[in-house]
Amino acid sequence: MAFSERIDRLKSSLIREILAAAQRPEVMSFAGGLPAEPMLPKVDWAQMPTSMGQYGMSEGEPMLRELIAAQARELGIQCEGSQVLIVSGSQQTLDLASKLFIDPGTEVLVEAPTYLAALQAFQLFGAHCLEVPQEADGPELGVLRQRLEQHKPAFAYLIPTFQNPSAVRYSEAKREAVAALLDEFGVTLIEDEPYRELVFDQGSATPIVSRLRSASWIYTGTVSKTLLPGLRVGYLIASPDLFPYLLRLKQSADLHTNRIGQWQALQWLGSQRYNEHLAELRDFYRLRRDAMQAALVEYFSDLATWETPQGGLFFWLALRQPLDTRTLLKPALEQDVVFMPGEPFFSEPDRHPGYLRLNFSHVAPERLGEGLRRLAGVIRDALAVEAA
Amino acid sequence: MAFSERIDRLKSSLIREILAAAQRPEVMSFAGGLPAEPMLPKVDWAQMPTSMGQYGMSEGEPMLRELIAAQARELGIQCEGSQVLIVSGSQQTLDLASKLFIDPGTEVLVEAPTYLAALQAFQLFGAHCLEVPQEADGPELGVLRQRLEQHKPAFAYLIPTFQNPSAVRYSEAKREAVAALLDEFGVTLIEDEPYRELVFDQGSATPIVSRLRSASWIYTGTVSKTLLPGLRVGYLIASPDLFPYLLRLKQSADLHTNRIGQWQALQWLGSQRYNEHLAELRDFYRLRRDAMQAALVEYFSDLATWETPQGGLFFWLALRQPLDTRTLLKPALEQDVVFMPGEPFFSEPDRHPGYLRLNFSHVAPERLGEGLRRLAGVIRDALAVEAA
Numbered sequence: 001m002a003f004s005e006r007i008d009r010l011k012s013s014l015i016r017e018i019l020a021a022a023q024r025p026e027v028m029s030f031a032g033g034l035p036a037e038p039m040l041p042k043v044d045w046a047q048m049p050t051s052m053g054q055y056g057m058s059e060g061e062p063m064l065r066e067l068i069a070a071q072a073r074e075l076g077i078q079c080e081g082s083q084v085l086i087v088s089g090s091q092q093t094l095d096l097a098s099k100l101f102i103d104p105g106t107e108v109l110v111e112a113p114t115y116l117a118a119l120q121a122f123q124l125f126g127a128h129c130l131e132v133p134q135e136a137d138g139p140e141l142g143v144l145r146q147r148l149e150q151h152k153p154a155f156a157y158l159i160p161t162f163q164n165p166s167a168v169r170y171s172e173a174k175r176e177a178v179a180a181l182l183d184e185f186g187v188t189l190i191e192d193e194p195y196r197e198l199v200f201d202q203g204s205a206t207p208i209v210s211r212l213r214s215a216s217w218i219y220t221g222t223v224s225k226t227l228l229p230g231l232r233v234g235y236l237i238a239s240p241d242l243f244p245y246l247l248r249l250k251q252s253a254d255l256h257t258n259r260i261g262q263w264q265a266l267q268w269l270g271s272q273r274y275n276e277h278l279a280e281l282r283d284f285y286r287l288r289r290d291a292m293q294a295a296l297v298e299y300f301s302d303l304a305t306w307e308t309p310q311g312g313l314f315f316w317l318a319l320r321q322p323l324d325t326r327t328l329l330k331p332a333l334e335q336d337v338v339f340m341p342g343e344p345f346f347s348e349p350d351r352h353p354g355y356l357r358l359n360f361s362h363v364a365p366e367r368l369g370e371g372l373r374r375l376a377g378v379i380r381d382a383l384a385v386e387a388a
Numbered sequence: 389m390a391f392s393e394r395i396d397r398l399k400s401s402l403i404r405e406i407l408a409a410a411q412r413p414e415v416m417s418f419a420g421g422l423p424a425e426p427m428l429p430k431v432d433w434a435q436m437p438t439s440m441g442q443y444g445m446s447e448g449e450p451m452l453r454e455l456i457a458a459q460a461r462e463l464g465i466q467c468e469g470s471q472v473l474i475v476s477g478s479q480q481t482l483d484l485a486s487k488l489f490i491d492p493g494t495e496v497l498v499e500a501p502t503y504l505a506a507l508q509a510f511q512l513f514g515a516h517c518l519e520v521p522q523e524a525d526g527p528e529l530g531v532l533r534q535r536l537e538q539h540k541p542a543f544a545y546l547i548p549t550f551q552n553p554s555a556v557r558y559s560e561a562k563r564e565a566v567a568a569l570l571d572e573f574g575v576t577l578i579e580d581e582p583y584r585e586l587v588f589d590q591g592s593a594t595p596i597v598s599r600l601r602s603a604s605w606i607y608t609g610t611v612s613k614t615l616l617p618g619l620r621v622g623y624l625i626a627s628p629d630l631f632p633y634l635l636r637l638k639q640s641a642d643l644h645t646n647r648i649g650q651w652q653a654l655q656w657l658g659s660q661r662y663n664e665h666l667a668e669l670r671d672f673y674r675l676r677r678d679a680m681q682a683a684l685v686e687y688f689s690d691l692a693t694w695e696t697p698q699g700g701l702f703f704w705l706a707l708r709q710p711l712d713t714r715t716l717l718k719p720a721l722e723q724d725v726v727f728m729p730g731e732p733f734f735s736e737p738d739r740h741p742g743y744l745r746l747n748f749s750h751v752a753p754e755r756l757g758e759g760l761r762r763l764a765g766v767i768r769d770a771l772a773v774e775a776a
Binding site: 001002003004005006007010011032033035037040041042043045046048050051052053054055056077087088089091092093099100101102103106118120121124125152188216224227228229230231232233241245248249252253254255256257258259260261264 | 389390391392393394395398399420422423425428430431432433434436438439440442443444475476477479480483487488489490491505508510512513528529540542576604612615616617618619620629633636637640641642643644645646647648649652700
């Protein structure tokens with residue numbers, strides 16, 4: 001059987017396999033990025049017109065596009081509805097952008113760590129990923145400049161607000177500096193913001209794309225983290241030079257995004273009840289964040305260091321004694337606990353051992369402590385074996 | 389701006405642009421493949437569990453996969469639910485198969501004519517398409533054998549039942565012969581069957597994949613033509629050697645297909661009310677087919693030849709005096725009529741002038757005659773200019 005060359009680069013997906021394992025009800029899952037079941041809003045379909053069952057436009061529903069553009073303008077992004085493309089979840093933005101930019105060997109710039117499904121999508125198309133280390137307030141600017149001086153990446157892929165996995169939110173200063181650098185070197189920015197609305201403090205952060213003066217850009221978001229992921233409705237907004245290509249790639253990929261999910265999203269975005277839902281969601285997740293922080297202090301203080309996330313869905317732990325956390329997955333699953341090893345969030349996994357991503361949104365608080373106690377035990381056992 | 393090499397192969401999409409033009413209510417559209425609005429079934433959402441809003445499995449909903457496998461077995465396809473992948477409309481099958489098989493220069497075998505969005509997807513990834521001419525009962529077997537002897541295509545893409553655009557249904561003999569040839573040369577079959585259920589006579593046709601003994605295969609279908617295209621729910625069934633790769637490619641493309649549409653499809657497929665709906669749909673479309681046949685006899689007998697379709701949604705007209713039908717699109721639109729030129733359904737459009745695809749499902753019968761009268765006038769005018 002002769003497959004395409006890219007199939008050699010197709011990795012088995014930890015996300016998918018762990019999500020599959022996490023289906024067992026007895027498993028306490030700190031993996032995945034699943035919203036909490038109790039916070040999935042009840043939605044009503046009775047008013048949906050039958051016409052939503054017909055084929056639609058590849059661009060997406062016109063009213064939804066206008067609404068998303070209006071909200072983006074409130075964030076400071078100068079754009080029109082004509083620049084908005086509704087996608088089948090923001091994962092599809094990664095597929096479309098890969099098709100637009102990546103040939104085998106094309107260089108792209110990513111944070112280290114970065115979202116692993118983005119790495120997989122870029123690498124599937126043959127990208128060579130240039131890493132820029134992530135600090136607590138955003139990327140190391142010196143390394144970023146160096147990369148841009150020495151390379152000509154097709155784009156920079158950044159998740160500046162509550163990054164998955166590190167939970168880092170770029171400072172205002174770094175947002176400005178990154179925008180200036182991308183303008184200076186004429187590098188396209190792909191800014192991925194699934195977690196913007198899941199914020200637990202009063203901090204805000206204007207998107208980097210709104211600070212660009214000349215560079216091209218794609219900004220992508222989703223309703224998956226705040227409404228219902230099962231709808232598979234995300235969006236991208238692109239600078240006018242990129243939009244027509246992305247639209248045609250979208251049409252070739254799946255004609256258009258399902259209209260029933262688009263209709264439902266339109267009922268919520270910008271509405272009073274959506275704002276109330278977001279407020280409840282933040283309160284709910286803040287409590288879970290606090291519960292995990294307390295449990296981590298209890299069980300992990302001697303094992304790892306971490307920053308308390310101010311938004312998003314994850315804690316990012318750095319083990320004091322690094323070991324390959326992928327080796328912990330099997331013993332953890334035997335204890336009915338599952339987490340996400342840190343290595344796959346780097347383009348060169350073996351060079352970055354010793355990180356764990358822990359989701360705090362999904363496990364019920366009453367089981368949280370027990371789960372983390374078991375996980376800490378698994379790590380202690382592994383360290384003891386290493387020391388022996 | 390440095391785009392990927394494949395963007396040079398990204399064609400503007402006639403489908404998309406014509407669908408956009410056809411949104412104007414005054415336009416009589418014989419383009420597209422839109423189901424008739426009055427036949428979109430009323431669907432009920434009240435019983436859908438909230439959990440359908442959560443993330444799901446990349447494979448699709450387990451019960452839907454089992455149901456589709458059971459129905460495929462009734463068609464003679466030996467398969468299990470584990471071989472079924474739910475996709476975001478069967479267009480996505482073309483994207484996934486392209487990723488699995490096609491590098492720049494990879495040869496693939498297609499019918500001439502064939503589905504234009506398939507051609508676009510394959511060519512976007514760099515395929516070189518080998519054409520096999522379509523006859524009234526299926527492909528020219530001599531040419532098919534010759535192609536297989538002289539080339540080693542990565543797959544054969546066939547639409548054996550009421551092909552879009554030609555409406556051809558392969559005979560039993562040709563189905564057997566094609567399966568034997570693909571087995572003999574070890575070439576993978578992609579069998580695309582969106583129109584199987586839209587049949588107007590008593591004829592049936594067992595899928596070609598069910599006749600294969602050794603070749604690998606992908607069979608793909610959809611609920612778009614019989615239930616609601618706006619759900620964007622299709623499926624593929626693959627031989628076990630191909631399935632794991634297609635699953636990972638699906639996960640990288642958009643994580644999973646929207647669950648709300650999957651849930652709705654599950655309420656219908658195989659049910660009594662679905663069978664009743666299908667019977668009504670066939671009666672409805674048969675009447676429209678007959679109405680178009682009568683109007684074509686009235687206005688096109690001296691202009692074109694055609695076979696009366698026994699299923700599907702299209703008439704395929706061959707002009708008695710071939711001309712580039714793409715040049716007719718603008719004058720037709722000025723008369724508020726739109727159709728699909730035949731050239732884009734061939735991998736080498738300029739070598740195949742003189743065909744038109746006319747959809748009979750969408751235009752109301754009372755406007756059908758007027759639309760075809762205008763279209764015939766546009767063709768007569770063009771022929772008169774050519775003759776002058």
